Amino acid sequence: MNKTSTLIIHNLKKTKGQYISFGLIICLTACIMNIALVLAFQTFKAYDSSFSELDTADINFMIPQVSDDSEIIDAIEKIDGVLKVEKHEGVFVSAIVREFAESDFDMKTVFYNLDESRTLNRFHVSEYSEEDEDIVYIPMYMKEMGGFFENGNITYSVDDKDYTYKIGGIVSEMQYGNYGTGLIGAYLPAAAYEKFSAEHREQTVTEYSLRTNDTVDLSKVKNKITGILSDKGITALNINDRIACKQTRTMVCTLLIVIFLALAAIILAVSIFLSSFRIRSTIEDELAQMGVLKAIGYTSKLIICSSVWPYTLVGIASTVIGAVLSYIALPYVAAILAIQSGFIYTPVFDAKALLIVIIIPVIIIYLFAYISAMKIYKLGPMGAIRGKSGNGGAGQNILLAVLSIGIMVLLSFAGTLLYNISVKPDNFMNTLSEESPSVVFTVQNDKMSELTKILQGDNRVKLVLEYASTSVSYVDGSLIAFVSEDFGKVTNDICYEGRSPVGEDEIAVGNMLAEDYPIGSKIEISISDKASVYVVTGYIQSVNNAGKVCQLTNKGYEKIGEKMNMVNVYLHEEIAEAFIEEYEEQYDTLITASVNYEQLSEAGRTMYAGIVSVVAVVLFVISVLMVLLVLYVIINSMISRRRQEFGIYKAIGYTSRQLTILTVKQFIPVVACSSILSAIAGIWYLPVINQTIFSQIGAMKNHFEVSIWILLAAAILFTAVALFISVLLSAPIKKITAYSLLKE
Amino acid sequence: MSRQTVISAKHLKKSFGKKENIQTIYSDLNIDIYKGDFTVIMGSSGAGKSTLMYSLSGMDKPDGGQIDFDGTDITKLNSDKLAVFRRSQCGFVFQQIYLIDKMSLMDNVITAGVLTSRNKENIKNRAKELFSLVNIPEITWKKNPSQISGGEAQRAGIVRAVINNPNVLFADEPTGALNSANGTAVLDVFTSLHEKGQSIVMVTHDKKSALRGSRILYIKDGEIFGECDLGKFAPDDTERTEKFEKFITEMGW
Numbered sequence: 001m002n003k004t005s006t007l008i009i010h011n012l013k014k015t016k017g018q019y020i021s022f023g024l025i026i027c028l029t030a031c032i033m034n035i036a037l038v039l040a041f042q043t044f045k046a047y048d049s050s051f052s053e054l055d056t057a058d059i060n061f062m063i064p065q066v067s068d069d070s071e072i073i074d075a076i077e078k079i080d081g082v083l084k085v086e087k088h089e090g091v092f093v094s095a096i097v098r099e100f101a102e103s104d105f106d107m108k109t110v111f112y113n114l115d116e117s118r119t120l121n122r123f124h125v126s127e128y129s130e131e132d133e134d135i136v137y138i139p140m141y142m143k144e145m146g147g148f149f150e151n152g153n154i155t156y157s158v159d160d161k162d163y164t165y166k167i168g169g170i171v172s173e174m175q176y177g178n179y180g181t182g183l184i185g186a187y188l189p190a191a192a193y194e195k196f197s198a199e200h201r202e203q204t205v206t207e208y209s210l211r212t213n214d215t216v217d218l219s220k221v222k223n224k225i226t227g228i229l230s231d232k233g234i235t236a237l238n239i240n241d242r243i244a245c246k247q248t249r250t251m252v253c254t255l256l257i258v259i260f261l262a263l264a265a266i267i268l269a270v271s272i273f274l275s276s277f278r279i280r281s282t283i284e285d286e287l288a289q290m291g292v293l294k295a296i297g298y299t300s301k302l303i304i305c306s307s308v309w310p311y312t313l314v315g316i317a318s319t320v321i322g323a324v325l326s327y328i329a330l331p332y333v334a335a336i337l338a339i340q341s342g343f344i345y346t347p348v349f350d351a352k353a354l355l356i357v358i359i360i361p362v363i364i365i366y367l368f369a370y371i372s373a374m375k376i377y378k379l380g381p382m383g384a385i386r387g388k389s390g391n392g393g394a395g396q397n398i399l400l401a402v403l404s405i406g407i408m409v410l411l412s413f414a415g416t417l418l419y420n421i422s423v424k425p426d427n428f429m430n431t432l433s434e435e436s437p438s439v440v441f442t443v444q445n446d447k448m449s450e451l452t453k454i455l456q457g458d459n460r461v462k463l464v465l466e467y468a469s470t471s472v473s474y475v476d477g478s479l480i481a482f483v484s485e486d487f488g489k490v491t492n493d494i495c496y497e498g499r500s501p502v503g504e505d506e507i508a509v510g511n512m513l514a515e516d517y518p519i520g521s522k523i524e525i526s527i528s529d530k531a532s533v534y535v536v537t538g539y540i541q542s543v544n545n546a547g548k549v550c551q552l553t554n555k556g557y558e559k560i561g562e563k564m565n566m567v568n569v570y571l572h573e574e575i576a577e578a579f580i581e582e583y584e585e586q587y588d589t590l591i592t593a594s595v596n597y598e599q600l601s602e603a604g605r606t607m608y609a610g611i612v613s614v615v616a617v618v619l620f621v622i623s624v625l626m627v628l629l630v631l632y633v634i635i636n637s638m639i640s641r642r643r644q645e646f647g648i649y650k651a652i653g654y655t656s657r658q659l660t661i662l663t664v665k666q667f668i669p670v671v672a673c674s675s676i677l678s679a680i681a682g683i684w685y686l687p688v689i690n691q692t693i694f695s696q697i698g699a700m701k702n703h704f705e706v707s708i709w710i711l712l713a714a715a716i717l718f719t720a721v722a723l724f725i726s727v728l729l730s731a732p733i734k735k736i737t738a739y740s741l742l743k744e
Numbered sequence: 745m746s747r748q749t750v751i752s753a754k755h756l757k758k759s760f761g762k763k764e765n766i767q768t769i770y771s772d773l774n775i776d777i778y779k780g781d782f783t784v785i786m787g788s789s790g791a792g793k794s795t796l797m798y799s800l801s802g803m804d805k806p807d808g809g810q811i812d813f814d815g816t817d818i819t820k821l822n823s824d825k826l827a828v829f830r831r832s833q834c835g836f837v838f839q840q841i842y843l844i845d846k847m848s849l850m851d852n853v854i855t856a857g858v859l860t861s862r863n864k865e866n867i868k869n870r871a872k873e874l875f876s877l878v879n880i881p882e883i884t885w886k887k888n889p890s891q892i893s894g895g896e897a898q899r900a901g902i903v904r905a906v907i908n909n910p911n912v913l914f915a916d917e918p919t920g921a922l923n924s925a926n927g928t929a930v931l932d933v934f935t936s937l938h939e940k941g942q943s944i945v946m947v948t949h950d951k952k953s954a955l956r957g958s959r960i961l962y963i964k965d966g967e968i969f970g971e972c973d974l975g976k977f978a979p980d981d982t983e984r985t986e987k988f989e990k991f992i993t994e995m996g997w
Contacts, residue, residue: 006847006855014846292842295803296856296904297831299824380823382804385838 007293007306008313017636018278019310021629023318025271026365028622029264030322030357035333036260037353038326043253043337046345047174047246056174057120057209059221061239062092062110063229068206075228076208081216085208086120089113091197092205092237095186096593098155098162100146103599106440108238109156110176110205111186113193120209121175123187126150129168133195136165137187141342143170156186160592163196172343175245183238205237218243219476226473233529238471239478244512244548249341251697252611256337258696259615262689263410263622268361270406270626272368274633275311277399279372281637282307283379290376291384300377307376308369315365319358336611400634400667401674404718407626408678409685411714414619416686420704421613428612429601430492430703431694434482434542435467436601437491437568438576441583442593448565451590460571460579465489466554468566473526479510480542480549481525483557483564491570495551496701498538504555507534511700512547514539525550530560541700565592574598627718631725639663639729646733656734663733664726672719679711686711750814750912750943751777751800757808758795769795770966773809777912777945782938782977784957785947786992791963793947794916800945801834801914802826814911831859835905839917841897843889849875849900850885853907860908867907874903878933895926902933906942913937915946919953931956935977955988962995970995 012019050056063072068087076085095109114125114137127150129135138148148154148167155164165188176185188196197204212221218241229236247254283290293303330347338344420427429436443451448466455464466485471478484490487500487508498519500508507525509517517523517536524533534556542549557564571579576598584591639646646659654662686706694702756773759766769792777783777800785793798804800811802818811818813833821829843852850871857867875885878899889897898918905913915934919927927950935956938944948954956977962970972991974984 003858006851006858010844010847010851010855288840288842289844292836292838292844293855294823294827295801295830295834295836297827297829297834297859297908299827301824377823380804382798385842 003298004302004306004309007303008309011306011310012313015278015282018633019314021633022271022275022278022311023314023321025267025274025626025629026315026318026361027322027325028625029267029271029361030319031326031329032260032267032622033264033361034323034326034350034353034357035330036257036264037356038330038347038350039253039260039333039337040257041350041353042347043250043334043341043345044246047250047341047343050172050343050345051174051242051246054122054124054172054174055120055211056122056242057086058212058242059210059218059225059239060121060175060207060241061222061225062090062205062207062237063234064202064237065089065204065206066202067232067234069232072228072232072234073208076210076225079221079224081212081221082210083213084120084211086118088116088118088121088207088209089197090205090207091193091200091203093158093200093203096157096595097142097146098157100142100148101599102147103596104157105146106593106595108183109186110183110207111188111193111196113190113197114187115190115193118209120211121173121207123171123173125168125187126170126172127168129166131166131168132189132191134165135168135189135192137169137171138167139176139185139342140170140172140338140344142184143167144339144342158200161199165192174249174343175240183240223476226475230473230526235473235527235529236478247698249343253337253341255612255693255697256333256615258693259619262693263619266406266410267622267626268364270403270410270630272364273399273403273406274630275365276368276372277403278633278637279307279311279369280375280399281641283373283375285637285641287379287384290379291381294379294381294384300379304370304373304376307373308366311369312362312366315362316358319361320354323354323357336614339611397667397670400670403630403634404671404674405678407623407630408675408682408714408718409689410619410623410626411718412679412682412686412711413689414616414623415710415714416682416690416704416706417616418613418620419707419710421616424705427703427705431699431701433492433601434469434494435465435490435492435568436597437465437467438571438574438598439569439580439583440467440595440597441567441569441591443565443567444590444592445565447590448563448567451587452567454587454590455567455569460573460575461569462572463489463491463568463570465568465570466564466566467568468564470557470561470564472550472552472557472560474513474523474550476516478548479513479525481557482540482549482551483554484551485554487551487553492703494540494542494701495538496541498536500540500551501534501537501553501556504553504559505532505534506537506553506556508538508540508551509536510540510542510547510549511698513550525552525560527561532556532559539700541698547698568597571598624721627721628725631722632729634667635663635722635726635729638666639733656730659733660727660730663730664723668719668723668726671722672715675715675718676712679708679715682706682711683708747778747781749776749812750779751775751945752812753800753806753809754812755809756796756799756806756811758792758799758806768966770963773967775800775961775968777943778959779943780941782934782944782946782956782958784954784960785945785963786949786954786960786995786997787963787969788997789949792966793949793963796963797914797916797945797947801836801912802830803836832908833911835908835910835913837898837901837905837913837915837918839920841889841894841901841921843897843901843904845889848886848888849880849892849903852889852900853904856904857907871903871907874906875900877936878903879929893926894922895929898922898926898930899933902930902937906937912943912945915944915948917948917950918946919948919950927952939976951988951992954992955985960988960991962992964995 073085091111093109095107097105097107125137142148150167152167153164154167155162171187176183222239290303334347452464455461468483470481472481495508519536521536522533524531540551576596580594580596649659683706690702690704753775757771759768761767787793799806853871854867861867880896880899884892919930931953958974958976960972961968974988
């Protein structure tokens with residue numbers, strides 16, 4: 001580099017603005033990439049480390065305490081790969097949590113004795129209250145999502161009886177600390193637990209916690225457990241394993257990592273094209289100069305080196321700065337993630353991430369810069385001095401088109417994400433959840449048809465649908481079953497392949513079972529000692545239950561279980577609270593419980609949409625920033641290249657306004673055409689991008705609406721910004737006299 | 745005493761264009777350039793003066809023929825080897841000057857100097873000597889090309905061209921873009937360098953510039969149409985001037 005250092009420094013100084021803008025983009029890329037990589041490298045590890053620290057069991061399952069006997073533990077201890085088994089007592093109930101995110105939320109809750117000694121599934125409590133009675137310790141998820149806080153009150157309604165406790169502290173544990181697993185923990189001090197369990201003897205459960213060796217296949221162990229229980233005529237109330245739990249609790253983190261990495265890749269691609277554009281422009285601009293360098297003895301390699309190294313050096317510096325800056329944002333990102341994951345971790349410096357963040361972009365920058373500069377090999381000194389580059393502006397227009405398309409992909413993705421979160425939030429929620437009715441009523445036995453009739457006659461009601469979710473078993477463990485009278489009526493079709501069940505012998509299964517159960521195959525589903533075989537008709541998605549779900553028709557379910565007494569009510573307007581109040585008062589003989597799902601959806605929407613809309617806004621801001629930077633580089637380079645030409649135009653009588661129009665006309669048609677084409681193509685490619693990203697968290701069926709109007713608006717915005725910047729950047733032409741331009 | 749040939753070109757061929765539009769510049773041109781000569785190549789516009797000069801210097805490849813440059817057949821060198829060859833063997837002065845803009849004159853010269861020497865101090869010292877030789881004051885060394893006059897820029901261009909002690913200094917219409925006073929100053933530098941033993945090949949259609957040469961070659965119809973030895977330049981030598989005038993008249997100037 002000794003021979004070229006003067007030229008490299010000269011190049012860096014000469015177009016400082018260009019390198020600064022390039023550096024800013026790379027800095028941004030590195031920042032986003034480092035956040036994604038640190039999250040990828042540390043969140044899951046932090047989860048595992050907390051998992052080990054708290055001696056969390058690899059598998060947990062619960063059975064009614066009345067069904068438990070000493071033979072079960074003996075049999076389970078003999079399963080290959082099981083190292084340790086520990087039993088805990090709990091009370092497993094369906095509890096309505098009052099004022100959970102300002103609504104009543106029916107949550108399957110296990111109440112544990114906080115003081116019970118345990119060596120597995122230990123937990124950490126933020127602080128212990130001095131009081132002992134009417135105190136409960138809740139998981140962080142309840143605090144963050146439900147809006148509860150230390151020393152505040154929480155009310156659980158179990159079997160129509162309200163239990164109000166003061167929140168003594170926050171529990172960190174790794175198994176039931178997130179409702180995504182379908183179960184949430186609550187921890188009562190010994191006295192409070194004794195009191196509570198005495199009132200719910202029938203719901204007292206024995207939880208078996210198993211520690212297995214690392215190499216064992218957890219599903220095989222679960223299979224054997226189900227076999228042991230089945231032989232005794234017992235159905236597990238819940239069976240949960242390490243892998244599924246981790247997947248659920250790190251869902252948003254995975255989503256963020258995927259989005260951030262995709263974003264970093266797009267920005268990197270745009271900046272690479274930008275550097276490529278700049279190098280090609282420089283070759284065009286400084287053709288004669290390069291010819292002279294060749295004349296005085298510079299080899300092509302040395303000249304290429306002087307073009308490529310400034311970008312590489314800026315790349316190295318910017319990636320380091322970007323990676324360092326990301327550590328300012330990381331604690332905030334981790335805090336946002338903690339809301340959903342239910343466990344806190346503090347991001348620390350990650351050398352591996354830093355190396356990747358520096359090495360990958362820098363190698364790509366170097367390679368692309370080198371490829372762009374390779375044209376110099378073909379330049380003869382004579383031809384260059386005489387201004388024969390052998391290549392016109394077509395290549396630059398192609399680059400400009402590629403850059404425009406790249407930015408449009410970003411803008412369109414961000415715009416579509418925002419649109420589906422803010423304007424059409426149901427699309428977003430339907431992607432991440434199952435049915436979202438306004439109200440769910442639990443109906444008295446045999447009163448379903450009576451209530452349904454009343455509801456159907458109510459003109460405020462849009463749809464009435466018998467729909468319930470419950471737990472069933474299959475050979476490898478338990479599944480959440482969605483049971484409905486008619487899946488053709490559902491408002492959120494979660495079936496992404498094949499179809500939902502219609503007949504009583506049919507079933508649709510979750511994506512986790514798709515590999516083992518092809519469409520047309522048979523699966524045995526059981527509840528306690530009743531089992532039936534169903535034909536798989538399709539696959540359904542489920543984000544919240546790690547894909548371990550199924551759909552059964554009412555009749556299909558009734559072959560193994562009792563008739564479900566739940567009905568979904570979909571209202572025309574958002575009046576669920578008043579509606580419930582009215583129905584509970586008028587039809588108290590028909591309704592045993594009601595859930596304001598409208599409020600609940602809103603709470604979930606606020607939580608998930610809150611996180612994702614932050615990401616979408618960040619995406620949007622980054623996209624606009626990219627537009628500004630890219631256009632600055634391109635337009636500035638175009639104007640500086642044509643300054644002498646402008647001087648000639650001015651000399652022969654062109655006005656500054658005409659010259660500005662001339663500049664704008666050179667690239668705005670390319671920008672406009674590529675962005676409009678990209679917008680139109682977005683109708684096809686955006687669903688693929690959305691599908692790819694959301695399938696990473698199990699959302700196999702993406703409900704996002706890709707609006708052509710949003711895409712066209714993005715294209716118009718992009719073109720308008722391009723126009724505005726070009727006019728802005730052309731302004732200095734006014735101040736320069738024809739003579740001074742010509743003199744240059 | 746026989747003169748030492750520094751460049752010997754045989755059977756040179758060069759044409760531009762393709763198929764029907766082919767324009768032959770020369771098809772069998774032979775030329776020798778001697779060490780220590782100030783060779784001036786003249787000819788009418790489009791005769792191929794510059795093309796010939798750039799072929800002789802390895803800047804452009806002829807379509808055929810051989811060019812022996814101080815013992816090396818440069819037609820056999822690839823572009824990178826030619827670049828390395830040019831570093832020590834050739835210096836170039838262009839009509840449009842082509843100093844690197846936004847780079848000081850000193851750095852412009854160093855940019856060429858670092859190609860043959862690793863010692864920047866030595867390069868700087870030699871550059872200072874040369875700047876003094878071409879009458880560029882120290883205050884100007886740090887200025888950028890856009891901040892100085894055309895004459896100063898061209899003289900700085902000469903300093904860059906000779907910083908590596910080239911075997912032959914090539915100049916393509918070096919005064920073509922300068923006014924009379926600046927042109928004379930530049931020509932004085934060439935004369936001064938020639939007096940110090942520098943071999944020079946200059947292409948020009950300017951009589952005043954051509955008169956500085958010791959040997960005039962006239963190109964016409966793709967061949968060396970005529971040649972005239974003028975000897976060393978002396979400003980008041982009317983006999984020399986008349987000889988030159990007679991020669992170019994005979995050539996059809």
